[in-house]
Structures are given as C-alpha cells and as structure tokens.
Amino acid sequence: MIPEEDCQKHTDKELVELSVTNSEYYACLVKRYTEALRRYVIRLGSSLPDSDDILQEVFFSAYLHLNGFDKKLKFSSWIYRIAHNKSVSMFRKSNVRPTVELTDLLPWQDLLANSCPGLEFDQAMLKEKISLVLESLDPKYREVLVLRYFEEKDYNEISDILKKPMGTIATLVNRAKKQFAKLAEGQALNQEYGNK
Amino acid sequence: MEISDSVLERIKKEKAKPMPGWFFRLRDWLLWLALILLMLVAVSSLGLFAFFLSDGPISHGARFFFGAVFGRMPMILLGLAVLGVAFALFDFRMTARGYKRSLIIVGLIFVVMVLLAGWTFNRYGLSRNLDSFFSNARFYQDREMYMRQVWQDPDNGLLAGQIASVAGNETFYMKDFDGKEWKVEISHALRRHGLAPVEGLKIKLIGSALGNIFVADEIRPWMGMGGCRGTTDAKPCGMLKQ
Numbered sequence: 001m002i003p004e005e006d007c008q009k010h011t012d013k014e015l016v017e018l019s020v021t022n023s024e025y026y027a028c029l030v031k032r033y034t035e036a037l038r039r040y041v042i043r044l045g046s047s048l049p050d051s052d053d054i055l056q057e058v059f060f061s062a063y064l065h066l067n068g069f070d071k072k073l074k075f076s077s078w079i080y081r082i083a084h085n086k087s088v089s090m091f092r093k094s095n096v097r098p099t100v101e102l103t104d105l106l107p108w109q110d111l112l113a114n115s116c117p118g119l120e121f122d123q124a125m126l127k128e129k130i131s132l133v134l135e136s137l138d139p140k141y142r143e144v145l146v147l148r149y150f151e152e153k154d155y156n157e158i159s160d161i162l163k164k165p166m167g168t169i170a171t172l173v174n175r176a177k178k179q180f181a182k183l184a185e186g187q188a189l190n191q192e193y194g195n196k
Numbered sequence: 197m198e199i200s201d202s203v204l205e206r207i208k209k210e211k212a213k214p215m216p217g218w219f220f221r222l223r224d225w226l227l228w229l230a231l232i233l234l235m236l237v238a239v240s241s242l243g244l245f246a247f248f249l250s251d252g253p254i255s256h257g258a259r260f261f262f263g264a265v266f267g268r269m270p271m272i273l274l275g276l277a278v279l280g281v282a283f284a285l286f287d288f289r290m291t292a293r294g295y296k297r298s299l300i301i302v303g304l305i306f307v308v309m310v311l312l313a314g315w316t317f318n319r320y321g322l323s324r325n326l327d328s329f330f331s332n333a334r335f336y337q338d339r340e341m342y343m344r345q346v347w348q349d350p351d352n353g354l355l356a357g358q359i360a361s362v363a364g365n366e367t368f369y370m371k372d373f374d375g376k377e378w379k380v381e382i383s384h385a386l387r388r389h390g391l392a393p394v395e396g397l398k399i400k401l402i403g404s405a406l407g408n409i410f411v412a413d414e415i416r417p418w419m420g421m422g423g424c425r426g427t428t429d430a431k432p433c434g435m436l437k438q
Binding site: 019020023024026027030031034052055056059060063064065066067068070072159163164165166167168 | 198199200201202203204206207208212213214215216217219220292293295296297298299
C-alpha cells in the first residue's frame, strides 16, 4: 500500500501513469475521488447502498481503460464521465426512476433564490418541495444542474463529462434553470392553495 | 471495507491489467480511416451523380433530365452520398474529441466539402473514369439499359449504337441498338473528348434524322471513356487523330 504522503506528492496524471505499471498507486486515485464521486452518483439518483456498487464498477472499469485516458482531459472529467455512464446504465438496467435524496440543500436553495427571486417557501417544507421539484425535473436537466451547481464544474468540464458540445451545455443549463423555476413556482402555488 | 481496498482486491483477484495503449490508438486510427473512406464514398457517389446529369442531353427535353435525376441508379448514388455523410458524421462524433464540435456545423462543413469535392471529381474526369470502371459491373447494367432506351430516340434527335464502318473523316456507317443501319454525317459535329470514329466504337449522337441519314450536332463515346474500349484501335478514342 502506498503511504498517503506519497500519494499527495503526485498529480492525477502522474498517478495514472504510475498505476499502469503498479496497481498499488491506483488506490491513491481511488481514495482521492471516492467521496466526490459517491456524492455525485447519489445526486444523480442512486441510493447510498447502490452507490458503492456503482463506484466499484467505475473504478474497476477506469483501471482497465487507463491507457485510453486522453491526457488533454482532466482526470476528474474522465472519471466523472465514467461515473455518469455507469449510473445511467444502472438506472436503465434496473428500470427504476432515479430517486432524489437531498444530502445538502444549500445549492438548491441558492438556485431557487436565483431563478425565482420573489418566491418564498415555508422553511419547514423547503426540503420536501425541492425534492418534489427535482423528481419532476427532466433527468437531462437535473444532471447538468448537479454538475454546474453542486460539483461546481465549468461548461468545458461538463462538456467533457457528458460528451456534448459547450454550446449545447449552455443551452441545457439555461433550459434546466427555466424548468426548475417553473416547477418551483408550481410547488409554491400548491403550497398557497394548501394553506388556504 | 474501503472502496480503494475492494477495488485493489478485485484487480488482484481477477489479475486485471489495463488494456494495452495500442488498442486505443488503433481504435482512433480506424475511426479516422473509416471517416476518410465514408467521405470518399460520398464524394465519388456525388461525382458520379453529377456525371450522369452532365452526360445527358439535358437540352433535349425534360425526359432524360428527370430520368437522370430520379432514375434508380442516380437515386442510389444520391442515397449513398447522403448515407456516406451521415455515417461520417456519426463516426466523427465517436472520435476522441468529436463531441466538442456542434453536429450541425460539422454536418454543414461535411456537406460543403462533399459538394466541392464531388464537383471537382466530375470536373477533372474522375467520375468518367469511375463510370467506365463500373460499366461492366452487373449492378450497373440497369443504367446501360436505361441509357439505351433514352438514346434510341432518333425522332427526338438522339441516337446510339456501334460504328460499322468509316467512310472518311466526316461520314461513317453505324448500327443502332435496334439493329437499324444509319449513315452518319459529322462534319459540323462537336466531338466530345476529341473522339474520332473508328470501327467497333460504341457512340451516342445528338442531331437530326432524315430517313436513314443522321446529321450529328454532337458525338460522344457511349458510357464515358469506357465506351472507347472495344474498338479496333488499342488507343483510347480521346487520343485518336481527328
């Protein structure tokens, strides 16, 4: 096992090269990305137990394809891409709609405030309402919002992860924000009627 | 158990190794090679399609024109050109950085490239060579039959057949594809590809018929330069003396 200090000395790309000849170095990369990817696959709609299975597959598949890693890309974009593809393929295989578990509310609250400035939710119901909005959101919109506002990826990285042109990503983010705002307004109206 | 430990354990247990680098390089090369081949298919199909149009007596009414555009072989060629571009686009999208470019823009670039190259292909005689190359192929017989129907129309100034004998530089005798004998005057005819009449040469003519005499305004080889083959002279007909 490579000591943690040794792992810290190397960049992602150096670790990729070292891992090709010595699989022990691969553990450094796995450790470096486990938590970020776990959060990501859960945000895409996996449950916590499923997320571990997906991560196993992601890291194992990435290991087999290490020599195919395009060095012009960021390693993080490449591994996020694999995680995205594995998650989508798992949803397809199990034929279940991804469920949204809100692990952190803040980015969605910010997005809500940003998209619908006048909208106010009862704080007690906020989490439930945002969950409902996210579950109704088209998955292709949800995934760009997750990458943009949770993973804080720029358009170039999102383009590399989803393998779509940057112009398409910008359009998707725009439409996603609009759909998010529309659904949130719908939820707000429901809440008003509920209160009356 | 940590994910890193379980992944390493699986790698060791399955004796997994990263796939070799050459596999990925080969895949990239094959994708680019396929892209070039698909574009070539599109260009040559479009070039041949343009040749069909330019080789027809378009001034002699709409019949041939519609046939040349909507006949089975031209439609197949046009379809091949469209399919070639579509698959080339799909192929481009699969290359390492292909997803970075907008499909609409790349598609437009491909279409313009194919149109320009197809036009050049036809302009510099490559389509004619390709037409000759295919002239004996079985799938091409349909075009031959169609061409015979179109050109066997002396009342409308179109005639085609094989030269039976040459009587000087401006007159020869020919048998059309229905077996009828004709005396052909070519003193004022435009000779495409510098064509000179030689015995056995298959030709097509544009002009006017008077009884069994045909006064030609234009004389062309039958089915491109391939029509020059099978003559008594070994040289291609475009090279013969006028």
